[in-house]
Each structure stands twice: as C-alpha cells, then as structure tokens.
Amino acid sequence: MLRRMTCTLLLLAGCNWDDGVEPALPPVVQLAVPPDVQVSDTTSRVSVRVSASGEFNPRVAVLRVTGGEFFPGGTNTIVLPLDAEGNAAAALRPPLQPGWVILTATAGATTVRDSIRFSATILPPLIDSLSLSHTAAPADEASQTRVSVQLSERGRRNVRAVTFNTTAGLFTNRTSSISADVDANGVASAILIAPAAPTRADVTVTAAGETARREIVFQQAPPSLRSISFSTRDVSADNATPVIISVQRDPSAIHIDSVIIEVSEGKFLPGTSSFDTARFDGAGQAIAVYQPGRRPGVVIVRAMRGQQTLVDSLRLTAALPNALTLTGPSETVATANQTLTFTATATRNIGEPSRGTPVEFEARTDGNAAIGTFLTLTPLNDTGGATSTFVLNNPAFAGNVIVTARVPSATGDTLTATHILRVR
Numbered sequence: 001m002l003r004r005m006t007c008t009l010l011l012l013a014g015c016n017w018d019d020g021v022e023p024a025l026p027p028v029v030q031l032a033v034p035p036d037v038q039v040s041d042t043t044s045r046v047s048v049r050v051s052a053s054g055e056f057n058p059r060v061a062v063l064r065v066t067g068g069e070f071f072p073g074g075t076n077t078i079v080l081p082l083d084a085e086g087n088a089a090a091a092l093r094p095p096l097q098p099g100w101v102i103l104t105a106t107a108g109a110t111t112v113r114d115s116i117r118f119s120a121t122i123l124p125p126l127i128d129s130l131s132l133s134h135t136a137a138p139a140d141e142a143s144q145t146r147v148s149v150q151l152s153e154r155g156r157r158n159v160r161a162v163t164f165n166t167t168a169g170l171f172t173n174r175t176s177s178i179s180a181d182v183d184a185n186g187v188a189s190a191i192l193i194a195p196a197a198p199t200r201a202d203v204t205v206t207a208a209g210e211t212a213r214r215e216i217v218f219q220q221a222p223p224s225l226r227s228i229s230f231s232t233r234d235v236s237a238d239n240a241t242p243v244i245i246s247v248q249r250d251p252s253a254i255h256i257d258s259v260i261i262e263v264s265e266g267k268f269l270p271g272t273s274s275f276d277t278a279r280f281d282g283a284g285q286a287i288a289v290y291q292p293g294r295r296p297g298v299v300i301v302r303a304m305r306g307q308q309t310l311v312d313s314l315r316l317t318a319a320l321p322n323a324l325t326l327t328g329p330s331e332t333v334a335t336a337n338q339t340l341t342f343t344a345t346a347t348r349n350i351g352e353p354s355r356g357t358p359v360e361f362e363a364r365t366d367g368n369a370a371i372g373t374f375l376t377l378t379p380l381n382d383t384g385g386a387t388s389t390f391v392l393n394n395p396a397f398a399g400n401v402i403v404t405a406r407v408p409s410a411t412g413d414t415l416t417a418t419h420i421l422r423v424r
Contacts, residue, residue, distance in 0.1 A: 030112070049089045058108040061088055067101035067118070068094050082107070094118050126155035128186075130205050130212040138221035141306055142255035143194040145216060149205045151186035159207045164190045168201035168218060194218050196306035221306060224253035228303050228312040237296045238319035240351025242269065242289050247303045247310070249284035256305060259286050264300040265316070266292045292316050294355040294382070319354040320410040321346035321384070326403065326417035328390075334397050334423050339375070340390045344405035344417060346380055355379070359386035360406040363421075371401060380407075397423055 032049035061080050063070070070078040071091045080088035086107075095101065101116045133146040147164055163179050164171065171178040172191045180188040192203065198220045204213045231244035247259050258279045261268070268276040269289045278286035292299070296318045303310040328342035342361065346353045357380040363372045375389045390403070401421040409415045 049087065051085075051087045053086050058082065058086075061105055061107040063090055064104045064106075065092060065101055066103075067099065068092050092116075124154050125152055126159055126207045126210045127205065127212045128152045128155070130203075130214050132203065132214050132216055134216065135214075136217045136219055137194050139194050139196060139198045139218040139306065140221035140224060140253070140255065141194060141196045142257075143221075145192045145194070146189055147192055147203055147205070147214075148187060148189040149207070149212065151182060151188075151207060153186075155207060156182070156186035162188045162205050162207045164192075165204045165206070166192055166201050167203075168199045169193055169195045192216070194221075198307075221308075222250070222252070223308055224250050224256045224305055225259060225303055225308055225310050226250050228301060228310050230301075230312075230314060234315045234317055235292050236319040236351065237292050237294050237316035237354040238348060238351025239292065239294045242291055243314065245288045245290050245301060247278065247286045249280050249286070251284060254284075256280065258305075260304045261286075261288045262302045262304065263290060263314075265295060265297070266290060266299060290314075294319070294352055296354050296356070316354075318357060318408075319348060319351060320357065320408050321353040321380075321415060322349045322410050323347045324405060324407050324415040324417040326405045326419040328403060328419050329421060330419075331422045331424070332392075334392055334395045336395045338392055338395075340392070340421070341387060342390055342403055342405070342419065343385055343387045344407065345383075345385045346407055346415070347384060348410065353380050353384045355382055357407060359388075361388045361390070362404045362406070363390060364402050364404075365397075366400050366402070371397065392423065399423060 030051045032051075059082055061082055062077065063080060064077045066076070069076055069092070071093045078090055080090055082088050095118060098118050101118060102113060103116060104111060104113050128150040131148050131150075133148075134143075137143040137145055149162055149164075151159055159182055161179050161181050163177060165177045167176070170176060170193050172193065178190050180190050182188045188205075195201075195218055197218075199218050201216050201218065202213055203216055204211055226248040229246045229248070235241050235243050245261055247261060249256055249259070258277050260275060260277055262275040264274075267274060267290075269291050276288040278288045280286045292314075293316070296316050299314040299316055301312045301314060323346070325345050326342060327345070329340050332338065332340060344359050344361070346357065346359075359377070359379060361374045361377065363370070363374070365371050371394065372390055372392045375391060377388060378386045380386050386405075392401070399422075401423055403419045403421055405417045407415050
C-alpha cells in the first residue's frame with residue numbers, strides 16, 4: 001500500500017502519515033572499545049561491547065575486525081546474540097604486531113565503525129632462571145647433572161613444555177635434546193650425562209621461542225681402570241686353549257658398568273671378534289674369555305673406557321704337533337725333469353699345530369743314498385699341512401725312494417713320517 005507523507009515545514013515539528021502510523025526507526029548501534037591497548041602476548045584479551053537500541057530491536061549483531069581475532073573461534077568475524085536490552089560483548093585477541101585495527105559492528109540495517117590502537121610494550125621474560133646442579137663434572141660417561149629452568153609468572157601462564165639442548169654429553173633419552181613438561185610451580189628439569197672426553201658444553205633451554213644458556217665444564221675424569229690380569233701369560237698358539245682376561249675397576253668408579261677389551265690376535269668366546277665388552281660384577285671385576293690363534297708371538301691386550309686405556313701383553317708359544325703323516329704318489333716311471341708332490345700333515349692332541357712350524361723333507365734310496373731334490377720347503381699352513389715338490393733328477397734310476405718328513409714335536413723330540421715311492 002502506498003503511503004503519502006505530508007510535512008509542516010514551518011514548524012519543523014514533525015510529519016504525519018496519511019495512515020496515521022509512523023514507521024519504526026533503524027536501530028542505533030554503539031561500540032565500546034578501549035582507546036589504547038598494549039600488545040603483550042597471544043593470550044591477552046580485549047573486551048569489545050556493542051549495544052543496539054531503537055523501536056526496531058535486532059536480535060544479533062555482527063562484528064568484524066581487520067587485525068587480531070575473536071576468541072574463542074580464532075576468526076575475524078563473529079555473530080553475537082543481543083540480550084533483552086540490546087547488549088553483547090566479545091573478546092578480541094590482539095594482533096602480533098602493534099598498529100591500528102578497524103572494528104565494524106552491524107545490527108539490522110545499521111553499521112558503525114571504530115578503531116583500536118595496539119601499541120608495543122616491553123614484555124617480561126618467560127624464563128626467570130636456568131640452573132645446573134654442577135658447573136663442573138668428570139668426563140666419565142656416567143656423572144649426572146640436573147638442569148632446571150624456572151619460568152616467570154608470564155611463563156607459567158603461557159608455556160606448558162620446554163626443550164633442553166646440549167653441545168656435549170647426552171640426556172637420559174640418549175640424545176642431545178629433550179623436552180620436559182612444566183609443573184604447577186613453573187619448573188621443568190632434565191638429567192645430563194657426562195661425555196667420555198673432557199670438554200665444555202653449552203646447555204640451553206627454549207620456552208616459546210625464548211632461550212637461556214649456561215655452561216658446564218667436563219673435566220678429565222680420574223682413572224677408572226686399575227689393572228689387567230691373565231689366567232696364564234704364556235699360552236700355546238693352538239686355536240683352542242682359553243685364557244681368562246680380567247680387568248679390575250677402581251673402587252671409586254662404581255658408576256662404570258663395562259669395559260672394552262681388545263686383542264691384536266685371536267678372538268673372544270663365544271664368537272669371532274677381536275674385541276669384547278665385559279661388564280663389571282659387584283666386586284668391580286670384568287672378565288672375558290680369550291682364545292688364541294695359531295700364530296706364535298706377542299698379543300697386545302687393551303682395556304678401554306672413555307679416554308683411559310690399559311695395555312698389557314700375552315705371549316703365544318708355538319703349539320707343536322703330537323703326530324705327523326706323509327702322503328704322496330706310491331709309484332712312478334723315471335723321466336727327465338719329472339716333478340712329484342708330497343704333503344706332510346701334523347696334528348695335536350689339543351687344538352691345532354701353530355702356523356709356520358718348519359717341516360723338513362728328505363729322499364734316499366734303499367741303500368741310504370740321497371736322491372733327487374725338494375724344490376720347495378714350506379712350513380705348516382692354516383690346516384696343519386706342508387707341501388713340497390720333489391724332482392728325481394735321475395731318469396735311469398729304478399728302485400725304491402724313501403721320502404721322509406720331520407717336524408719338531410710337542411714332547412721336545414722330532415716327529416718323523418716316511419713314504420715309499422717305487423720308481424720303474
């Protein structure tokens with residue numbers, strides 16, 4: 001229905017509608033914002049209030065902001081229900097950087113704008129202090145230092161966990177970095193384990209991007225190993241006879257739980273390795289079982305822990321055989337430059353003969369006359385055998401050739417083995 005408005009201009013007192021009904025006026029919207037806000041941290045809240053009044057009362061108001069975000073929700077737009085009196089409030093989280101923010105409120109057909117100025121401020125630190133239970137500790141791979149951080153009041157409000165880092169040593173998670181939760185008193189801590197070598201370490205803690213630093217000195221640790229001993233210092237190089245190697249720990253070094261023992265020849269049992277990690281018992285003794293090889297000589301034994309090394313030696317004596325056999329061809333036809341191969345094999349009652357034990361070869365006729373030549377004279381090899389090449393040097397000879405092999409015996413005499421070669 002069309003309505004006609006007539007106005008009395010002279011009085012300027014009002015207007016009359018031809019139907020006698022005046023329309024409802026648009027709502028009056030007002031914003032209440034703080035004049036100046038300091039940017040403190042991301043958990044700060046700024047209260048923004050909106051009110052709408054008039055004959056036409058809307059039920060909601062829409063707020064928009066050009067910086068920061070409404071909380072909760074984390075957006076730059078929020079829809080607020082208005083109470084019976086047309087009022088509502090919203091919490092605004094400030095932007096990260098200082099500056100002006102434009103705030104817009106819309107209720108019904110009315111929109112108003114205002115601005116808030118966020119200015120920078122000097123924030124109190126998150127970290128009050130970083131402390132170490134020791135500023136110096138022995139570099140022994142065992143000494144422990146407690147690293148603790150105390151957060152400020154602001155830190156307690158904003159930080160739930162911190163991260164510790166070190167340039168030397170390891171934390172209890174066996175890495176150079178570890179996270180720790182902050183307790184109700186604003187304290188977090190971690191345990192730092194000393195490295196093996198003397199050094200200086202920077203220990204830091206990081207809380208929400210803020211870092212504090214302390215230094216710890218890891219000093220030369222006192223000797224933790226006392227001595228090396230053997231069940232026998234002289235042993236046969238027979239690849240069988242075991243030797244007990246013992247390492248004694250210093251009584252003060254109860255934090256040392258193991259030692260690495262290494263040999264220059266042979267192996268540790270069980271296994272085939274030339275080194276072993278032995279654990280200390282309650283008496284401070286670590287034991288490893290060593291099996292020598294088959295090469296006589298001196299074996300260097302090292303016991304190592306951190307920067308400390310103890311050195312001693314064993315003597316491997318020749319493991320001479322208890323028996324000897326000789327094999328080769330039993331018959332041949334004499335020809336010029338003919339070569340024949342003979343093999344002597346030595347054995348022991350325990351283990352194996354030492355590698356490199358010399359073997360002598362000899363060839364004689366039935367009449368005990370020397371005949372032919374052995375071109376090579378080889379010692380016992382890894383399998384206890386020695387092979388030699390024989391040349392008859394007499395194509396006219398016919399008869400028996402007695403080949404003899406000799407080797408030193410484990411009983412102190414000489415072992416002899418013979419083989420008869422018939423020459424036609």
